[in-house]
Amino acid sequence: MVNRGLFIVLEGLDRSGKSTQVSRLHDQLEQDGHKARIQKFPDRITAIGKMIDSYLRSEAELDDRAVHLLFSANRWECCQAIEQSLQDGVTVIADRYAFSGIAFSAAKGLPFDFCASPDIGLPLPDVTLYLTVSPAAAAKRAAYGTERYEQVDLQNRVREQFKLVADKVRTMHGPDRWVEVDAEGSIDQVWERIWSQVKAIESKKGEQIHRLWT
Ligand code: Z5A
Numbered sequence: 001m002v003n004r005g006l007f008i009v010l011e012g013l014d015r016s017g018k019s020t021q022v023s024r025l026h027d028q029l030e031q032d033g034h035k036a037r038i039q040k041f042p043d044r045i046t047a048i049g050k051m052i053d054s055y056l057r058s059e060a061e062l063d064d065r066a067v068h069l070l071f072s073a074n075r076w077e078c079c080q081a082i083e084q085s086l087q088d089g090v091t092v093i094a095d096r097y098a099f100s101g102i103a104f105s106a107a108k109g110l111p112f113d114f115c116a117s118p119d120i121g122l123p124l125p126d127v128t129l130y131l132t133v134s135p136a137a138a139a140k141r142a143a144y145g146t147e148r149y150e151q152v153d154l155q156n157r158v159r160e161q162f163k164l165v166a167d168k169v170r171t172m173h174g175p176d177r178w179v180e181v182d183a184e185g186s187i188d189q190v191w192e193r194i195w196s197q198v199k200a201i202e203s204k205k206g207e208q209i210h211r212l213w214t
């Protein structure tokens with residue numbers, strides 16, 4: 001039987017370097033002869049993703065709960081393809097996932113449990129690598145863009161919510177499912193930390209896929 005692919009999620013605050021490291025991980029896996037693909041959330045290409053995109057760029061106004069559910073629906077519409085890839089032996093690297101969904105919406109004031117519930121039953125990542133970077137270090141990177149959530153106050157509240165998300169993952173799914181990675185230092189230094197974590201979960205390829213928040 002062919003081993004399934006790994007499901008790896010990178011999470012973190014704005015400018016923690018997720019997309020940079022996701023792309024590097026993808027390239028390294030392919031170079032090593034593994035099949036891998038990137039799944040970015042939000043996936044702005046789908047019909048739902050286009051609604052999210054115009055909301056983030058402040059071209060459309062939406063109720064907080066409505067947009068929260070759209071982010072979740074955007075994951076559900078990609079879920080079958082993710083599971084198929086994993087079965088086909090393709091490693092899926094997600095750039096953000098349901099954890100961003102909770103952290104951002106709860107930071108806006110929605111109840112935490114409301115934020116978690118629409119994602120119950122999605123595929124559970126083998127590991128979520130949470131990239132940590134201090135506000136001071138983040139400020140030295142490229143400036144915030146112009147999207148709706150790119151504001152210091154909100155990002156600080158998101159940071160607090162991510163701590164609660166981490167607790168929930170560790171309690172419900174085990175401590176090894178949520179790993180903090182120090183994202184300060186050079187891109188190469190961060191990459192070394194990520195790569196050592198990815199190598200540590202090789203054995204999960206023999207395990208069945210579990211469900212989020214169950
Ligand atoms: N959102 C939500 O509300 N609900 C949900 O369910 C989901 C998302 C899934 C858009 O996300 C917004 O959607 C997001 C959360 C919300 N809002 N915010 N904020 P996005 O993923 O599309 O956002 P983005 O535009 O890709 O930004 P980002 O992901 O936050 O950035 P990043 O991927 O972490 O960083 P990066 O692009 O790799 O790097 C940023 C810059 O730093 C860049 O110039 C790099 O060259 C530089 N960089 C990277 N690493 C380093 C190191 N090590 N040293 C120095 N400089 C570095």
Ligand code: MG
Pocket residue numbers: 018019020095
């Ligand atoms: Mg990014």
